[in-house]
Amino acid sequence: MKGDIYKSAIFGGVISGLLSGFPVVNLGNCLCCLWVMMGGLISLYFYQKDSTIKLDTGDGFAVGALAGVIGALVATPLDLVFSYWTRSLVMNFLETYGGDLKGYETYFTTHSFATTLIIRIVFFALFSAIGGAIGTAFFKPKAHSNS
Amino acid sequence: MSFVYIISLVLSMLWFVGIFAAPYLTHISEHYSFLYYIYSFVCHQDPARSFHLWGYKLGVCSRCTGIYSGALFFILAFPFWKPKLNARNVIILFVPLLVGKLMEKITGFSTNVERFISGFPFGIVVGMGFLYGLEALIGGLNEG
Numbered sequence: 638m639k640g641d642i643y644k645s646a647i648f649g650g651v652i653s654g655l656l657s658g659f660p661v662v663n664l665g666n667c668l669c670c671l672w673v674m675m676g677g678l679i680s681l682y683f684y685q686k687d688s689t690i691k692l693d694t695g696d697g698f699a700v701g702a703l704a705g706v707i708g709a710l711v712a713t714p715l716d717l718v719f720s721y722w723t724r725s726l727v728m729n730f731l732e733t734y735g736g737d738l739k740g741y742e743t744y745f746t747t748h749s750f751a752t753t754l755i756i757r758i759v760f761f762a763l764f765s766a767i768g769g770a771i772g773t774a775f776f777k778p779k780a781h782s783n784s
Numbered sequence: 785m786s787f788v789y790i791i792s793l794v795l796s797m798l799w800f801v802g803i804f805a806a807p808y809l810t811h812i813s814e815h816y817s818f819l820y821y822i823y824s825f826v827c828h829q830d831p832a833r834s835f836h837l838w839g840y841k842l843g844v845c846s847r848c849t850g851i852y853s854g855a856l857f858f859i860l861a862f863p864f865w866k867p868k869l870n871a872r873n874v875i876i877l878f879v880p881l882l883v884g885k886l887m888e889k890i891t892g893f894s895t896n897v898e899r900f901i902s903g904f905p906f907g908i909v910v911g912m913g914f915l916y917g918l919e920a921l922i923g924g925l926n927e928g
Contacts, residue, residue, distance in 0.1 A: 667828035669851050669903075669910065694869060694913075695920030760825050767910055770917030774871045 639696070640687025646703035649680025653704065653765065654711025660719045663712075670764035676708045677701030677768025678775075685776040692778075694770040701769020705761035712761070713754045788922050792915045793859050800856045803849060807840035819843055835896055846896035847884075847903040854907020859915055869912045877905040 653676020657663050665671040681697045720727075806819035820843060823829065827844040834841035835849060842849055858865075867873055884902025888894040 664828070666826070667845075669848060669906070670826055693920050694916045695922075698913075698917030698921045701917075756822065756825055763914075764826070766917055767913035770913040770920075771869065771874060771909060774869050774874050 638689050640684050642700050645680045645684035646700050647707055648683045649676045649704035650707025651711055652676055652679055653708035657712035658715025673761050673764040674768030676704045677765035678772040680704035681769040681772035682776055688778055690778060692773055694773045697769035697773040698766045702762045702766035705765025706758055709757040709761040713757050717750060788919050792918060796856045796859050800852055803843040806843035807837045810840045811838035847899040850900035850903025851907040854904040855911035858908045858911030869916050874909050877909045881906040
C-alpha cells in the first residue's frame with residue numbers, strides 16, 4: 638500500500654519553499670536548484686516511509702512535482718517580501734561593485750508577481766520531480782510496516 | 785522512439801539551446817534578453833564563473849552548463865546506453881561535483897573548464913531522473 642502522496646508533498650514542499658524563500662539561504666538553489674531537488678527527495682522519503690511497497694521512479698517524479706508546486710507557492714511570496722525589504726541595499730551594492738544592475742531592475746519593473754510565480758511553479762515542479770525520481774534510488778520501504 | 789522520449793529530447797534540447805541563445809539574442813538585439821531572466825531562476829549567472837560567447841555570458845554559469853550538457857548527453861545517448869538509476873551510480877556521478885566544490889573551497893581557485901567538467905557527470909543523473917521519472921509516470925518508453 639502506498640502512503641499519502643499529498644501529506645508527503647506538503648512536507649517536502651514547505652521545507653524546500655522555506656529554504657528557497659529566505660535570502661542568503663536561497664543561494665543553494667544556484668547549484669542546480671539544490672533546495673528544490675532536496676524538497677523532492679524529502680517528500681519521497683516521507684512517501685516511501687508511509688508505504689509498504691517499493692515506490693518506483695514514477696511515484697518519486699509525481700510526489701516531487703507536487704512538492705515543487707507547493708514549494709513555489711511558499712517561496713514566491715516570501716522571496717517577494719524579502720526582496721522588497723532589501724531592494725535599496727542590493728541596488729547600492731550592485732552600483733558600487735558593478736553587478737548586474739540592469740537585470741536586477743528588470744526584476745522589479747517589468748515582471749509581475751504572477752509571472753514569477755508561474756515560472757517558479759514550472760521550474761520547481763520540474764526540478765523537484767527530478768529530485769523525487771533520484772530519491773527512489775536511495776529509499777526503501779520498511780521491512781515489516783503495519784501502515 | 786516513444787512519445788515520452790521524443791518529448792524529453794525536445795525539451796532538453798530547447799533548454800540547452802536557450803543557454804546559448806541568451807548571449808546571441810543579446811548580441812543581435814542589443815536589448816537585455818528575457819532568457820537571462822528565465823535562467824536566473826536556476827543559476828546565479830555570475831559573469832566571472834560563466835563562459836562567454838558573442839561578448840556576453842551564457843544563460844547559466846559554467847558548472848550549470850556542464851550539468852545541462854550532461855543531461856542532454858544522457859538523453860541523446862539513451863537509445864544506445866541505459867544505465868540504472870541506483871544509489872551506486874548516483875553517488876559515483878555526484879562525486880566529481882562534490883570534489884570540484886571542495887577543491888574550489890580549499891584552494892580558492894577553479895577555472896570555468898574545471899567547473900564544467902565537475903558538473904557534467906551529475907548532469908547525467910539529472911537526465912536519468914527526468915527521463916526515467918517521466919517514463920515511469922507516463923509510460924511508453926521502449927526499454928528494449
